[in-house]
Every structure is written in C-alpha cells, then in structure tokens.
Amino acid sequence: MNQAELRPSSLAADPAWRVALPTLALTWLLILLLFRETALAMVEIWERSDTYAHGFIVPPITLWLIWRIRASLAVLVPSYSFLAVLLFAGVGFAWLVGEVAAVNALSQFALVAMLILAVPAVLGWGIARRIAFPLLFLFFAVPFGDFAMPKLMEWTAHFTILGLRSSGIPVHAEGLRFVIPTGSWSVVEACSGVRYLIASVTVGTLFAYLTYRSLRRRLAFVLVSFLVPVLANWVRAYMIVMIGHLSGNELAVGVDHLIYGWIFFGIVILAMFWIGARWREDEFESEPQVTAPTAAPTTAVAATLPSGSLIAAVATVLLGGFWSFAQLQIEDNRAPQIGQAAPLGPIAGWQASASGLYGWQPGFENYSASSQASFTNGGHVVGLFLGYYRNQDEQRKLVSSTNVLLRNDDPLWAKVGGGTHAISFAGQEIKVRTVLLRGQPPLRMLVWQWYWVNGRWTASDVMAKAYLALSRLTGNGDDSALIVLYAPLAVDGTGEAVLEDFVRSAGPAINAALRQTMAGQ
CATH class of the missing domain: 3.40.1000 (Protein Transport Mog1p; Chain A)
Incomplete structure (x- = not known):
C-alpha cells in the first residue's frame, strides 16, 4: 500500500474517542435536562406553528451532516478546551437574561449555543471547526422571525399597490388596506411571506453548503435565498389581486389564495435551486496528511486527553446547573398578585x-x-x-x-x-x-x-x-x-x-x- 492509497477509513479511530464521545452525549443530555423548559418551549412552537415545523428535522440533518464526514473525523484526536467552558458560562448568563426578561428567542438561542459549545469543551476546537457548519445549522431550530412580519407586510402592501397602479388600476390605499374598483383587499399575516422567507433561507443555506466549496459562492447563494422569497412574495400578492380583479373575484380568493401562493412559491424556489446547481462545485473532503500507520498513543497521552474531556464536561454541566438554579431563585422571588390598578388622582383641568x-x-x-x-x-x-x-x-x-x-x-x-x-x-x-x-x-x-x-x-x-x-x-x-x-x-x-x-x-x-x-x- 502506498501513501496515495492510504485513506482515513482504513485507520483505527483514536482511543480517546471511546471516552470523549460518550462524555459529549451525556453532557448534551444533562444540558437538555437542566434547561428542559426552554427546550420544551421550542418543541411546543414547532408543533403548533407551520412556520417553524422545520425545527423537527434540523437536529437529524445536523447528525446526518456529521455522519457523512465520520471517516475524516475518526482520525482526529479528541482534546478539550476550558476556553469553551468559559464561553459556555457567558452564554449561560445570556440564557438567564432571556429568562428573566421573558425574551424567548434569547433563551432558545442561548440553549442551542450551549449545546454547540459543549463540543469544543469536550472534543476540542479542532474537531469543532471540522463540523462547524453542522453545529451552526442547529440555530435554524430556534423559532425566530416573527419580529419581521410587520415590516414584510408593509413592503408587500406597498409593492402590490405600486404594481396595481402601474397596471392602470385605480387604488385607494390606507395603510395595509386598499380598495380597487372590483373590491377591497388587505395585507394580513399570511401575506407577509415570513413562512416563505424562513423556509427558503433554511433550505438555501443547506443547499449552499452541500453544493459549493468556496465561501464566496456559499454566501452569495444564501443572500439569494433571502432576497428571492421576499421579491417572489411581492409578485405573488400582486398576481393574486390581479387574478381576483380580472375574474370578478371568483378566483384567487379564500382557499385558492393560499393554494396559488404556495404553488407559485414552489416554482420560484425550484427555479432558484436549478439555477444555483449550474455553478455547483463538487465537494471533496479534506484528507488528513498521513505518511504511514503510526503506533498507538503513549499511555500518558491516552490517559490525559480523556481525563481533560471529563473535567471540561463536568465543569460545563456544573455551570449549566448554576444558571438554572439562579433562574429558579429569581422565579421564587415573586411579588403577590394584584387585584386591580390604583385609581388615578385628580387631573387639573380635566x-x-x-x-x-x-x-x-x-x-x-x-x-x-x-x-x-x-x-x-x-x-x-x-x-x-x-x-x-x-x-x-x-x-x-x-x-x-x-x-x-x-x-x-x-x-x-x-x-x-x-x-x-x-x-x-x-x-x-x-x-x-x-x-x-x-x-x-x-x-x-x-x-x-x-x-x-x-x-x-x-x-x-x-x-x-x-x-x-x-x-x-x-x-x-x-x-x-x-x-x-x-x-x-x-x-x-x-x-x-x-x-x-x-x-x-x-x-x-x-x-x-x-x-x-x-x-x-
């Protein structure tokens, strides 16, 4: 066997993995138990909101992305990082701030960040960098984006009104509502396009990672996956109003409104991926530089790495427990409920x-x-x-x-x-x-x-x-x-x-x- 024929899959995994990998799995489990209320709140939103139902498939996708490069990971040596433990402590404080301020998104982003930081804490930064994208992809599991809905609705209304007037249709508009000769319309939450936007960016980011190797092309496609659904939603809203206007409000109203919208969105997104695939770059996994099979690690190295990972894991869990306990103490310090607000005193002149x-x-x-x-x-x-x-x-x-x-x-x-x-x-x-x-x-x-x-x-x-x-x-x-x-x-x-x-x-x-x-x- 020559050097060119020596593949990572033919090498035995480093012995430190036998301790480090179960330690990481147990650390993740304990973090989820300590912050279970935040995790369950995320799952509850996935269940009741179609906008964020994709959260159920984000963790499996992350595991699959890691599994597909398992051969190149196996020959890396697990280490540990107490810097990651310190960063974990800072993110834990951010979680506490989110809890006490009732900012669900902050708490949920912090929980995902804690799960991610557990990887370099237990396995080291080298391995964390190798699986950086799969780990960061976990952030798409956070139900986040409703804040953009009012602005998206406003943009959609402005574009639709502009399109109608450009088509020669008189429009009387006030805010998100407008009247044309054949009827009145209004832009509501379903017209904002936030579902299209979140779905497009999530899938587009995954597509960019799997299809391109250069950072420039990946970022360019992510930007496109952000802009295309926004523009497509404007066109969709305009087309629906025009179809309703030209058909005497017999088409593109009621359920048809949503069906036409999703069909149009599906066509646009498929076209976006088809065009993006024309510039694909076949991905080749970077291979570790191996010159010859090496002997097993010395006893000192084999003993030190697992023990360091264990110490980092214990420190991480203890810090998580500290922030969780602090939140419980703050929650216990609640004031009595009030029955009614105090009355206003006299106001001069009124x-x-x-x-x-x-x-x-x-x-x-x-x-x-x-x-x-x-x-x-x-x-x-x-x-x-x-x-x-x-x-x-x-x-x-x-x-x-x-x-x-x-x-x-x-x-x-x-x-x-x-x-x-x-x-x-x-x-x-x-x-x-x-x-x-x-x-x-x-x-x-x-x-x-x-x-x-x-x-x-x-x-x-x-x-x-x-x-x-x-x-x-x-x-x-x-x-x-x-x-x-x-x-x-x-x-x-x-x-x-x-x-x-x-x-x-x-x-x-x-x-x-x-x-x-x-x-x-």
Whole structure:
C-alpha cells in the first residue's frame, strides 16, 4: 500500500474517542435536562406553528451532516478546551437574561449555543471547526422571525399597490388596506411571506453548503435565498389581486389564495435551486496528511486527553446547573398578585368619565390589572388606557409579538400611519410611539404608546426588555405597565396638541397611580 492509497477509513479511530464521545452525549443530555423548559418551549412552537415545523428535522440533518464526514473525523484526536467552558458560562448568563426578561428567542438561542459549545469543551476546537457548519445549522431550530412580519407586510402592501397602479388600476390605499374598483383587499399575516422567507433561507443555506466549496459562492447563494422569497412574495400578492380583479373575484380568493401562493412559491424556489446547481462545485473532503500507520498513543497521552474531556464536561454541566438554579431563585422571588390598578388622582383641568373613548382598547393581553377612562376639557376629549403587568412569564408579559395596539383583523379600525413624537413626561424626555387609526369616515384617532418598567420610562421594546432584566436581576421585581393615550384627530391636527396638553397635566397622576399599584396600596 502506498501513501496515495492510504485513506482515513482504513485507520483505527483514536482511543480517546471511546471516552470523549460518550462524555459529549451525556453532557448534551444533562444540558437538555437542566434547561428542559426552554427546550420544551421550542418543541411546543414547532408543533403548533407551520412556520417553524422545520425545527423537527434540523437536529437529524445536523447528525446526518456529521455522519457523512465520520471517516475524516475518526482520525482526529479528541482534546478539550476550558476556553469553551468559559464561553459556555457567558452564554449561560445570556440564557438567564432571556429568562428573566421573558425574551424567548434569547433563551432558545442561548440553549442551542450551549449545546454547540459543549463540543469544543469536550472534543476540542479542532474537531469543532471540522463540523462547524453542522453545529451552526442547529440555530435554524430556534423559532425566530416573527419580529419581521410587520415590516414584510408593509413592503408587500406597498409593492402590490405600486404594481396595481402601474397596471392602470385605480387604488385607494390606507395603510395595509386598499380598495380597487372590483373590491377591497388587505395585507394580513399570511401575506407577509415570513413562512416563505424562513423556509427558503433554511433550505438555501443547506443547499449552499452541500453544493459549493468556496465561501464566496456559499454566501452569495444564501443572500439569494433571502432576497428571492421576499421579491417572489411581492409578485405573488400582486398576481393574486390581479387574478381576483380580472375574474370578478371568483378566483384567487379564500382557499385558492393560499393554494396559488404556495404553488407559485414552489416554482420560484425550484427555479432558484436549478439555477444555483449550474455553478455547483463538487465537494471533496479534506484528507488528513498521513505518511504511514503510526503506533498507538503513549499511555500518558491516552490517559490525559480523556481525563481533560471529563473535567471540561463536568465543569460545563456544573455551570449549566448554576444558571438554572439562579433562574429558579429569581422565579421564587415573586411579588403577590394584584387585584386591580390604583385609581388615578385628580387631573387639573380635566374631568374624568368611566367609559373609554369610542369603545376602543389596545390589543394587549394577559395583564395583571388594567384601567381605562376618558377625560374631557372643554370641547376636547382624551382616552387613557393603563395595562399593568406583574410576575411576567412566556404567556403573561408586557412586550411580545402578540401584544399590539391594533390587530390586523380589527373590523372597525385600520392603521394608516405611525412614527414617533418627543414629549416631556415625569421629568424625562421620551420619544413615544405614535399610530394613526382610521375608523368610520371621517373618523381619525391619534394614539400614543410607551412603557413604564419599575420607575423607568421608554417607548422602545428593546429598552423595556433591558430594564426588565436589570430590575429582576437586581431583585427589584418585574412590575411594568403599558400607557396608551388616544384622541380624535381633527383636520387641523389639533389632536396632537390636545394629547400634549393632557400629558403635561396627567403626568404626576399617572406616575403616582403606577407607583401605588406597585406598592400594593
């Protein structure tokens, strides 16, 4: 046998694998047991959401990708890395932050990262680099992407309206809803294309890894797999409206809407893969440089490597247990539930009414307590809604993708605009979130929204989560609240001035009511 004929498959695996591989499997199992609530939350989302059902096949794909290069892995010598153990500790803290701030995606990404870091901790960085892509592919198991849905819906609506007008069809558009001569349409969650996007990027990334060897081509195809479904979804939405318009709304409505969409998407994705395959690069596994069969490792080496892997595995599990225990301690430090929010005190110049304005209420859910009232001053009227949250978790939390000011299926109101507006409130400058709503013509309503988190004010979802995490980590609880003001918007824009006047007068009363609720008074 000459050197060229000597293949890794003909060599015996290093003896250290007999200890290192079972150790890694046991480490993974213990990590999943320690963080089982996070893992089960991921599985639950895979089960109930078609968008993330691919999560079930991501781990098997990772194992298959590793199995297909097992021959070249067998001749590598397992080692260990305490640097990976330190990184594991940092990721464990990120998991804790995600838990206390009720940021499911952060906790789930951290769990996957901990499973990945267990590989270099137990087997060493050399082996981890060899299977880097299969390990990183595990991140696709995290149900993540809903945050992009509002922006994708907005883009789809804009492109569809532009396409219709370019086709000579008159369109009256307000926000995500538009009217053409043959009927009215609206862009809802199913039209966002987020399912197409996630499916395309997941499969496209795997295709790029298996089809190309150069990093440039792989990254280029991943970028294409991101752009194509976005553009295809715009064209799909335009085509569905056009088919409905030309057929007198007999085609491309109801179930046909979804069927035509998936058929079109399937054709586009298959074309993308067919074109991408024309530039394929056959993959050759890199072979270890072997000159001749070597003797078995010395006793010292054979003993040192497994023992180091065992120590790294034990350290990893202990660190995981520490963060899991810390989370349980924080969860045990919960405040008593509250029955109702503290009443608002008098507001100078404004008279209170127990009823809300127009019967409208923000689409926030699962708050611990709430209050809603309207206030009048001369001919002006303002509505106020306070939603108070305590002992937040995955189901009951202030900031989430399901908590929105207005739901897309609202039969009476439609969002037609939005932005930010700077105000001075409780001695602090805040950029509140603004939304313009349209009701029955000619009714318009201006809405302002921001948050209170244990004494801090912000209109940013990210900052609200950061304040929540800081508050819980420092033992100060998770009391938070949603503040929403709303008023009719006149043609001359006086609604904004009315809200500004109310904010100046009501600021002390709102602040006092929230602090009294937190104190349980």
